[in-house]
Amino acid sequence: MKYAAGDEIRDTKAPAGPIEDRWEKRKFSAKLVNPANKRKLNVIVVGTGLAGGSAAATLGELGYNVKSFCYQDSPRRAHSIAAQGGINAAKNYRGDGDSIYRLFYDTVKGGDFRARESNVYRLAQVSVNIIDQAVAQGVPFAREYGGLLDTRSFGGAQVSRTFYARGQTGQQLLLGAYQALERQVAAGTVEMFTRHEMLDLIVADGRARGVIVRDMVTGEIERHVADAVVLATGGYGNVFFLSTNAKGCNTTAIWRAHERGAYFANPCYTQIHPTCIPVSGEYQSKLTLMSESLRNDGRVWVPLRKGDDRVPGDIPEDERDYYLERIYPAFGNLVPRDIASRAAKNVCDEGRGVGPGGLGVYLDFRDAINRLGRDAVEKKYGNLFEMYERITGENPYETPMRIYPAVHYTMGGLWVDYDLQSTIPGLFVIGEANFSDHGANRLGASALMQGLADGYFVLPTTIGDYLAAGPFGEVEEEAVAEAEIKVRSKIERLLSVNGTRTPDSFHRELGRLMWDHCGMERTEESLRKALERIPELRTEFWENVKVSGTAEELNQVLEKAGRVADFFDLAELMCLDALVRTESCGGHFRAESQDADGEALRDDENFAHVSAWEYSPEGVPVLHKEVLEYEYVKMTQRSYK
């Protein structure tokens, strides 16, 4: 696939000066909107996860007129609900040496020096307020006997800064945001549209001015216009078909915005999570994550000998390889996700994997049970153990869990500046849908933090600066009509193919291709192969997909087909991005770029930049680079040894 070089992105709108003061400075320089005008300003927020839910609620509280959309039957069901482990915050409630600076430092380093310093620093600053906000809402975080909040440590960190609500932190945080949102619905500041899917963005006079949505119950195509649009539509990990994401997660909203001019940044950065339940069969529809907090007490191992097929209990201590503890003595089982995932892949590639197909490693609680007692282990991890048993039929108190890495999170997304505004004026992108804060790798417990930071604190300030120049007047009918026609014709086209393969069968094939060629490990050869195969498969899709039913009803096959169609286009860009980036970093491991120990080898000389792709209707994407500068955290090779 060809691409062209475009202009460098020079201005990210981050204020200059000492990093501690930048966000204060930006807040002060942001224009304010007077309360009487807020009522006249309309904002559309798509997505009701942690990012969108908190943003819509907060914008409603501020007095804007908000329309909020999600494809589920209730905003409470957004994918954020599934987050298990916890949320980071630099509260230093434990006095173990944590600070805003340390959270900032860990996150920049953990992101393999591919995140922006200014953004990450702000994230660390705001993290403190998130916990206050959630607690005030009644989020029942875990507490110590003295009544204060409990914390735990998480992969990639040596301080205990992760706040949690048993294994259901995302659920509790989302319910907090959802309740705040419903409060605004009752107050009349937010109008909620559930079971509505955004299918295009309306751009008029160079500004984002609305969305075209499909009412998923009646099939009606609706137009909604506003003064600004916020996308909070989550990540695109489902391009791999099998992932830990909810089944409905998709790329449609951000991909359509990309087609309308929003740059897509670092599409190839995929986070692979090391502790998922391994695949069991062809019919499998998704993968289930086992919270990484399990690595606090579980020990990861494989048999020392290849092809050792004894049951784990029969393998004596000296014939086990606790490979994480062996290779990374300083962090042991708590190394960051990319490191743990690759290490698991390596031992399985050596033929030492366990379980069906040899794609698994043990996560063993035997020692923890001996040390702490079964009760204590049950208190901490009971619900996770139960979940594991439900899915696999094996009891993890008696036999070690089997885990394997799986696609979990996407660090790429629409490019945004410091204000979270995309390259289309008036289009803001928050949460997992943007690319901004995690670099090439995301540390545990930091996505929830980013979603809520964006939604409760950052966006409500920066969008005001944009809206202060509004309201922006009538939207040209032409722009709206054009978007609507585009949506209708795509639906008609999907329905008219009437071929012989289901959308799922294409999705499965695409996903397999992406996992094999652009997954945990990529090579020039694998990526070139994928770039050859994806267009062929896409052509077949448009000639042979079968979409049953009609457009004027609840039609889940049609919904699925539309999402798969967008995944094809995205997949191609992901492979191109991965091909161009001839270095390894974070979740992007290019086999050609590794050191003598097999660790990822970054190339700061040539790749210390964000790759922001501009869409081209002719199929020749334009690459804009945003150079990353590190003033505070010195770029070093990451080492957890």
Added chain:
Amino acid sequence: MNLTLKVWRQSGPTDSGRMVTYRVEDVSPDMSFLEMLDVLNERLIIEGDDPIAFDHDCREGICGMCGMVINGVAHGEQRATTTCQLHMRHFEDGAVITIEPWRAAPFPVVKDLVVDRSAFDRIIQAGGFVSVPAGSAPDAHSVPVRKEDADAAFDAATCIGCGACVAACPNGSASLFTAAKITHLSLLPQGQPERLTRARAMVDQMDAEGFGGCTNTGECTAVCPKGIPLDAIAQMNGDYLKANAK
């Protein structure tokens, strides 16, 4: 495994609906219930039939979106389990399985097994929150919470809003759902200022939506995937009485 499914098919809210029988073959015991339906649906699509519509998203037992009445029991016979977490190893080869949507007047059928549960959102809108705008919260440690209270509040807060309790209740009551939220917030200091107004508003909204009254039959807790206890309802009733006595 080979199974016979009797599935409720209803093309839309105005259709009267009927049971339709399907045979599924080669079901693996490791499949989840929804994966078994996926396999059937793929076949139906290819054969040119309308696949069975059902709601789902997380497939991890946490979003509350899935839900169907399986052999007469909401989410199936296995206790404390959502439909997406129910696995086929719990069924016998050759079994006949009936599958129906939640049935309750305030949950109209949208299509096949999909129902409209937006009444739950309106109950939350009535007062299921703490009124605290972003940016005004005090430091999280300024209000200690007894661990026992936090844990109990958490137990109530785990309700996923699936609606199985309503589907199982002979009166079609939403008491367990509403009580779960009321109990969660009334056990925490943050929830105290609005405690009684909240209880009154939420219970009144529940009645206005057309849910039936609670007669303590306990069918709700028996099917609740999150084990929300019946005590929650007593707590709700207590707060409601107090609110109305004032």
